[in-house]
């Protein structure tokens with residue numbers, strides 16, 4: 001039987017926050033700003049090149065203190081040390097989660113089972129560097145001797161989303177000679193459309209899979225291999241075009257990858273935390289190793305800030321505790337991430353896996369059902385596009401939607417006055433969410449526009465906006481490898497801190513396994529290899545029949 005531990009909801013610190021929540025029920029953020037204009041200056045943090053303005057929150061100094069007391073009561077200090085120093089924080093898989101070690105200079109040792117892992121990490125980085133240089137200067141070429149022009153990463157989940165985010169976000173830093181593509185989905189369209197314009201002689205494939213057992217990745221890799229063979233390649237030239245990154249070298253070799261072409265991964269790195277490892281090869285090849293190392297350096301700066309800054313000034317801790325505040329005390333069910341930068345359009349997707357796969361849990365680390373909500377639904381998209389779509393719900397819907405605005409102060413593409421307009425949009429949305437517009441204000445506005453009083457009275461409730469929607473604004477001088485590294489590491493640590501408060505294991509993902517298991521049973525029924533069984537329920541059986549009659553299987 002799982003050991004029973006006291007729930008965080010029973011602690012005095014939790015009760016203080018419950019009372020604080022009651023006390024804030026009638027307080028609007030407008031009042032908070034009116035009473036305390038200094039909050040804008042006070043609720044501003046700097047770390048690793050990022051600036052966080054968290055003044056637009058349902059927050060007072062007392063509540064901030066109470067949130068940090070809750071963090072202390074959960075031994076957050078000790079848990080941060082445990083994470084960064086390699087304790088087995090992934091309890092169900094008995095592993096450390098040492099993504100921070102991947103960006104650590106080799107000056108101090110970090111031991112896992114008696115081995116200093118920094119040695120292998122830096123050896124791997126050096127191997128990556130050598131590969132990148134050889135690809136760039138043409139010493140490592142395709143089988144016809146032509147330089148590589150395209151790299152295709154085949155992987156899914158954590159072996160896809162992080163590298164894709166970084167590669168797309170750092171386009172202004174791309175090495176000029178090479179293009180990068182990603183194949184993830186087991187949808188023929190993904191691979192067909194990606195490979196169609198490519199030249200097999202000048203295309204380098206990276207098979208990216210920690211486990212080397214992921215069906216989508218293995219099937220796509222087989223197909224890519226066949227494409228290479230069908231277009232002038234031969235079996236003995238596959239090694240020139242296929243590399244793998246995996247913690248399961250044995251499977252990769254069985255699959256046909258030459259041992260020399262395999263880069264290591266380790267079981268102490270979670271998939272969604274792995275872009276800093278050799279899973280980052282698409283990044284390193286596309287941007288060059290200097291930029292990859294700058295990305296690591298930015299993340300390392302955030303690690304140091306996370307380790308050393310007092311809680312009240314600790315950016316990941318503050319953001320995590322604000323999320324706990326809204327999630328557990330105000331009933332928020334989602335969290336929006338709104339990057340005001342086109343290059344960051346894949347950030348919400350990466351953070352969805354990071355946050356929702358990590359904190360989408362319903363039992364404590366001890367295996368007992370939680371007595372509180374855990375991770376909210378994370379969603380979002382680039383501003384200003386969202387303003388003309390889902391922001392309506394944030395402004396006038398019935399739900400509380402805390403949001404993070406993310407905005408570089410300088411643009412890589414400073415055309416006309418676009419960047420100023422973009423920043424104006426970001427600030428105006430944050431202000432509209434915070435202040436809203438009362439019905440009386442809406443009424444006055446309509447009268448001033450010349451509308452007759454009766455009509456104005458009728459329309460005013462539709463134009464009123466409650467406001468009081470909390471948001472953070474995260475800024476950086478410019479989106480660069482360093483600031484992006486810090487930004488992603490910030491969200492990694494924010495995720496961890498939440499999991500500490502909720503007492504859940506944020507490094508496993510058992511929930512995704514059942515679907516895979518059922519999928520492997522259904523596949524032969526759909527393809528006609530196994531026709532007389534039942535999937536176990538009539539609804540599934542019905543659609544299997546429908547699919548088979550539509551496809552003639």
Ligand SMILES: O=P(O)(O)OC[C@H]1O[C@H](O)[C@H](O)[C@@H](O)[C@@H]1O
Nearest residue numbers: 157158159209210211214271512
């Ligand atoms: O890297 P792989 O072993 O192929 O795993 C790819 C992905 O698939 C799994 O189902 C997990 O949900 C993800 O956490 C993982 O990143």
